[in-house]
Amino acid sequence: MKTKYLLVMSLVFVFSLSMLVSAVEVDIFQFKVETKDVLEKAAELYMEKNPDVRLNIQTVGGGDDYGAALRSRFASGNEPVIFNVGGPQDIDDWMDYLEDLSSEPWVDLAYKGVLDGVTVDGKIYGLPFNQEGYGFIYNKTIFQEAGIDPEVITSYDALVAALDKLEDQKGKLGLKAPIAFPAKEKWVTGLHLSNVAFSQEFGDVLTAYKADEVEFTYGEELKLLVDLQADYGYKPAGTKASLNAVDYSTQVDELFSLGQVAVIQQGNWVYASIASMDEELAVNIGILPLPLKGVVEDSIPVGVPMYWAVNKNRKAAEKEAAKDFLNWLYTSDKGKEMIINEFKFIPALSGYEGLKPSDPLAEDILEYSEAEKTISWVFMGYPSGWGEQILGANLQAYLAGDISWNELEENCKEEWSDVRK
């Protein structure tokens, strides 16, 4: 009896040992916290189908923190096989580690423009995560009560008229203000908002990345958008300076989700947190254009937030497994279904016909895309730190009344050319 037991155990042991030895380990180091669980689920599914591959997923939150963590991962010698890069600056920095992905099957499926940021000398180094878009998200119920038709808001002046209407009926509608403007979040102002003007100045992300100088060609128009949100924005202490105390969670989770403001400048990523506060509200929201007066007034910025990259310096078997997993995730039927229904992504690749995004914001963004009313994301082409720490910080000083708009432009121009000189 005992020998039999021992025999079985040792067989199991030998078997699992051989599994461990033959398995290809693929370390994935990724930034998207929101989809961490689904990604792990997808990895499980993939491993069931490919028992000789083991995927280890590690997630570190977005923004600066991911970049810092990735650097330390590489510095420690524990290099991941799959990691994320953001745009031209990252591509430049990580060039020694990037595998050429030009011959991958998904390359031909990519929508026009989505690979621009990761293309160098005709070679492609990144698979786009998804597309995201932002604009003025509005509360449909409040608009209806106020008697505003969102369909006609396709210009700056129409937007001002609508905000005036909301301002007048503030008491009746139970609003604290028409808009919530989170000046504390420098990525909302310094990156997203400014993108509207700079995408027109530069055209695309690579031009921005190569530009030695920034002109503020549409500075006046950008100022209009800042002032608009400041004037109609909720000010905690009644002064414009106090806009600097409004943060993301005050804007989205509190003011907008509780119906205390009707409009916020945000993107489709806010859907989940609004839905967790108020499901009924979450299905009654839509996106209005972010109008740059007299230049482009009916479009919203749509772009790719991050790309998947494969580490060139790892073993061939690991790289093959990594590429195969990414392929499976974005082009197989099961993968596609998960991308749409569980990741809730707006795909940056074609071939997802028949699968519809399930939230109203994603639907609106697709509509803008199909009507070609989109402008590109260029903020990944700003000098490192410029958007948030320079422009965003200067915008706070402008709102506080410490500097004039001219001084803001001068400061920002100077810092840009300092870096690019």
Added chain:
Amino acid sequence: MKKNKLTFWAFVGPCLLAFIIVVIIPLIFGVYYSFTDWNGINADLTYVGISNYLELFSDKHFVNSFIFTTKFTIVSVILINVTGFSLALLVTRGLKMSNLLRTIFFMPNLIGGLILGFIWQFIFINAFASLGEYTGQMWLMGWLSTTKTSFWGLLILMTWQLSGYVMVIYIAAIQGIPKELLEAAQIDGANTWQRVKSIMLPLVRPAFTISLFLTLSNSFKLYDQNLSLTGGAPARSSEMLAMNIYNTAFSFMKFGEAQAKAVIFLIIVGIFTLSQVYISKKGEVEM
């Protein structure tokens, strides 16, 4: 003698080794990197001489955060020690609630700096605003949105957190004062203030030395509370030195320049704290 040496190294060795690995070697590397244009990834470095150091003096954000940090440190050292000492006096008076009060005053120190920052952010932004709205006191609104409120916000947070800690040091010192001295003074007709001023203060001098040192270096090197409470807002005006260095490295990706700043920072902290210890040591009285 030989055996003595062996025990000496057996005890000192491991610590020394750890110290060399985690402090000395990184320090040497850091100084080395400060003369290069490292971007945090590549191994191929270019030697750029002292240009990183020259850059510092033209970096107005660095100068600003130096001024802000210095101002903050001066006020916070005074506030924390005055509060801590007063609390220590309060809980050594033999009140019934002494032990409970000691625990309560020490408690904030048990919560991590990051969490404290977020808690106080909620208090300053939401609780203060609701209170202000309710009572009509407009000065309670929009905290942390101006440089002044950010400055005082940080100070309130740090005082709240650290005064309990220095209180414990002062309690130990006060309890070390011989009862006879105080009693004799009382019999001679000295009132409470006179007893505190002429007997307690001189005798707790060593505790002042250590508390001043702790609060000085803590305030100067502050990072986590700064990050979670204000994040440098508004307009990077409440960005303290440690945070400025972090941003230079991880937002602007200028690792060489950040290292140069860190070296200067080390020297400044060294000068400040060592001269403080030297000065306060001089005035200590032995019993």
